[in-house]
Amino acid sequence: MKAVWWFRTIMMFVYLSLLLMAVGALVGFIFNSNFIYWSLAFLAISLFVCFFSYYNSKQMALKANKVRIIRREDNPRLYDMVAELAQKSGLPMPEVGISYTPVANAFATGRNPENAAVVATSGILDLLPDDELRGVLAHEMSHVRNRDILVMGIASAISIVISYVSQMAWYAAIFSRDSENRGMIMLAALAAQIVVPFAALLIQLGISRNREYLxxxxxxxxxxDPMALARALQHLERQNDATVQSYTLEDMARKDRNTPDATLNICTNRNYAHMWISNPLKKKGILESMFSTHPSTESRVARLTELAKKMGQ
Known part of the structure; x- marks a missing residue:
């Protein structure tokens, strides 16, 4: 099954790369230049952005989510669980951190297993029993082992470049001096401006959901113990729905980071929503499966239940 998830991820990256090269070719057409050179140039730009994002991903994520790196004496329960799972995974011991927020959640970050950090919120440490917390941390260690931080960093960077180049194509079309093909150029640039970034976003979200299943x-x-993780996911969804709804939009918009309400913003930062095990910004509705960074809890629990049956549990 693992090979299936990797194949789907690779195919989605192929689609993203084709989108980028298509927009690059459009820019080349507008400037009346060699299409292939423009395509390759923008592909090179995306690779540079990917590398920068990849190299700095850990520190950026820890800072944005106000994580405090701990030692064993600070929280033996959390530290020992991570150490046990790292040993079972055959991975180096990652840094262990706590993000002080009432929202129960966890995430992993780092450019590779040697540079990883596993983070739990104070909310999840208070909420989950040991077996469920171990399931959540195993999920995060799997992100490290599967190099999902790298995968999602690349996907995000390519999507950003695609959006930028699409915008560039539109402005280039506006100021184009090609009067003979102006109508076709404007139409193509408008399509690139609207459709291409949207398609890139859908592919990026699809990659994120794919990596969560894996x-x-x-x-x-x-x-x-698939059912320990399944119970944890159900527990997290119920608790976080109640926690987030208990805060008003005004509370969540407060700028003062020293107030208790401001700690909620840590887990509701859209730029990092894809990193958490449970998406704090999920929306319900028929389009949820398309526009969410995470699969629905129901589908994740169903797959884990099926896995438990296959494992004879």
Missing amino acids: ADESGARLIN
Whole structure:
């Protein structure tokens, strides 16, 4: 099954790359230049952006989510669980951190297993029993082992470049001096401005959901207890729905980071929503499956339940 998830991820990256090269070719057409050179130039730009994002991903994520790196004496329960799972995974011991927010959640970050950090919120440490917390941490360690931080960093960077180049194509079309093909150029640039970034976003979100399914399966196999992770996901969804709804929009918009309400913003930052095990910004509705960074809890639990049956549990 793991090979299936990797194949789907690779195909989505192929689609993203084709989108980028198509927009680059459009810019080349507008400037009456060689299409292939423009396509390759923008592909090179995306690779540079990917590298920068990849190299700095850990520090950016820790800072944005106000994480405090801990030692064993600060929280032996959390530290020992991460150490146990790292050993079982055959991975180096990652840094362990706590983000002080009432929202129960966890995430992993770092450009590679040697530079990783596993973070839990104070909310999840208070909420989950040991077996469920171990399931959540196994999910996060699987993200590290599967190099999902790198995968999503690249996907995000390519999507950003695609949006930028699409915008560039539109402005280039506006100021184009090609009067003979102006109508066709404007139409193509308008389509690129509207459709291409939207398509890139859908592909990026699809990659994110794909990696969550893979981490669920890998984590469940790591602890040999799919239902512990399934219970944790259900527990997190119920608790976080209640926690987030207890805050008004005015509370969530406060700028003062020293107020208790401001700690909620840590887990509701859209730029990092894809990193958490449970998406704090999920929306319900028929389009949820298309526009969410995470699969629905129902579908994740169903897959974990099926995995438990296959494992004879």
